[in-house]
Amino acid sequence: MIDVAFVVFSLAAVLSGYLVFRVDSMIRASFLLLASFLNVGAVLVLLLAEYLGTALLFMMTVEMVVMALFMVMFMMNPAGLNPMSMVHQPRAAALAGLAAAAGIWAVAVFADFPDAPVVGADQAVRDLGLELLGQSMLVFESAGVTLLATMVCAVVLSAARGRFGDGYEGSVAPPLEPGGDHRPEDDLVDTDTGGHDHGGH
Amino acid sequence: MNLTTVLIVAGALVGIGVWGALAQQSFVMLMMGIELMVNGAILAAAGFWAETGAGGPKGQVLVIVAMAVMAVEMAIGFALVAAVYRARQADMTEGIGSLRG
Numbered sequence: 076m077i078d079v080a081f082v083v084f085s086l087a088a089v090l091s092g093y094l095v096f097r098v099d100s101m102i103r104a105s106f107l108l109l110a111s112f113l114n115v116g117a118v119l120v121l122l123l124a125e126y127l128g129t130a131l132l133f134m135m136t137v138e139m140v141v142m143a144l145f146m147v148m149f150m151m152n153p154a155g156l157n158p159m160s161m162v163h164q165p166r167a168a169a170l171a172g173l174a175a176a177a178g179i180w181a182v183a184v185f186a187d188f189p190d191a192p193v194v195g196a197d198q199a200v201r202d203l204g205l206e207l208l209g210q211s212m213l214v215f216e217s218a219g220v221t222l223l224a225t226m227v228c229a230v231v232l233s234a235a236r237g238r239f240g241d242g243y244e245g246s247v248a249p250p251l252e253p254g255g256d257h258r259p260e261d262d263l264v265d266t267d268t269g270g271h272d273h274g275g276h
Numbered sequence: 277m278n279l280t281t282v283l284i285v286a287g288a289l290v291g292i293g294v295w296g297a298l299a300q301q302s303f304v305m306l307m308m309g310i311e312l313m314v315n316g317a318i319l320a321a322a323g324f325w326a327e328t329g330a331g332g333p334k335g336q337v338l339v340i341v342a343m344a345v346m347a348v349e350m351a352i353g354f355a356l357v358a359a360v361y362r363a364r365q366a367d368m369t370e371g372i373g374s375l376r377g
Contacts, residue, residue, distance in 0.1 A: 077277055078277050081277040081281070085281075085282075085285040088285065088289065088315075088319075089285060089288045089289060089292070092288075092289055092292045092293070092312050092315070093292050095292075095296065095308055095312065096292070096295070096296040096299070096300065096305070096308075096309070101302075101304065101305065104305065104308060105308070108308050108311060108312065111289070111312065111315060112315055115289070115315055115318065115319050118282070118285070118319060118322075119318075119319070119322045119339075121277065122277075122282070122322050122323060122325075122326035122327075123326055124322045124325065124326060124336060124339065126336070127318075127322060127336055127339050127340070127343075130340075130343065131318070131343065134343060134347070138346075138347065138350060141350075142304075142308075142350065142354075145304055145354050145357070146304060149302065149303070149304050149357070149361075149367050161300060161301040161302050161305070161368065162299045162300060162301060163299065163301055163369070163370070164298065164299065165299050167298065168294070168295050168296075168297075168298035168299035169295050169299070171294050171295065171298055172291040172292060172293075172294040172295030172296075172298070173291060173295075175287075175290055175291045175294040176287045176288055176290060176291025176292075176294075177287075177291075178287075179283060179284075179286060179287030179290060179291075179316075179320070180283075180284055180287045182283065183279070183280045183283030183284050183287060184280060184284075188279055188324075188327070188328045189328045190327070190328070191327070191328055191329060191330035191331075192326060192327050192330075193325070193326050193327075193329070193330070193331040194331060195331075198331065199331055199333070199336070202331065202332075202333040203333045203336045203337075205333070206333035206334065206336070206337060207337065207340075211333075211334065211337045214337055214340075214341060215337070215340070218340065218341060218344040221344060221348060222344060222347060222348065225347070225348045225351045225352060226351070228351075228352060228355065229351045229352060229354070229355035230355075231355075232352070232355035232356060232358070232359045233354075233355040233358040233359055233362075235362065
């Protein structure tokens with residue numbers, strides 16, 4: 076029974092992971108990625124990592140919905156009505172992916188690992204709680220502080236205005252020769268926020 | 277279900293992630309590939325914990341660290357995408373070719 080569930084969930088995880096890069100709409104891609112994560116969460120529950128599996132479900136559901144919002148912002152093919160293929164170096168990328176997978180598969184098939192499975196799921200969750208608030212508290216707290224720093228960094232990076240002025244300052248390409256005109260790609264820069272001067276300084 | 281099969285699934289997820297991250301041009305699609313790689317890493321770590329660790333809790337802590345890494349990666353990644361788009365109107369990797377070393 077568990078084996079059947081494992082096959083179903085893991086096949087669904089791999090298939091939806093593959094379809095992420097095959098569908099024509101970025102929204103569908105982000106929800107397929109969510110499906111892949113949910114199926115991996117189910118496999119974690121089958122592996123008796125019940126807390127981690129459930130945490131993955133909740134975390135990924137929220138994360139992928141946020142991702143879907145970003146997809147709407149950056150999507151060039153909203154309804155997925157046109158075929159979408161935005162790829163470069165497809166052959167090299169596919170070969171690199173195959174090589175990475177083959178390396179892990181070789182380890183999976185040929186390496187010898189100790190056989191010491193977990194027995195009780197309840198005990199595992201209890202042990203994890205004691206570990207997180209005991210021996211591994213530093214790890215746990217560091218993860219928390221890192222997430223706080225991430226929030227600050229994300230706001231600073233994405234803010235339109237920095238502390239010292241416009242967010243464009245310092246991010247405009249310099250002229251190719253001293254005192255020369257700006258690079259052509261600067262014409263793409265959105266100039267209607269605060270009249271940025273494009274001339275050489 | 278044993279460690280070998282779990283690692284085979286994890287390897288497939290990581291391989292698909294590498295392929296996607298290298299082949300996609302759009303920043304957001306590229307980040308989905310990275311997320312998929314971390315997904316495979318989480319599965320592999322949980323597999324090792326469940327089959328070889330005799331129930332020691334440290335393996336689960338590793339998975340929690342990987343999940344935190346994934347959250348950080350996504351938040352900072354999207355902030356960078358927003359910053360790059362604001363500065364260069366670029367949402368594809370080719371749009372910031374002047375970063376080429």
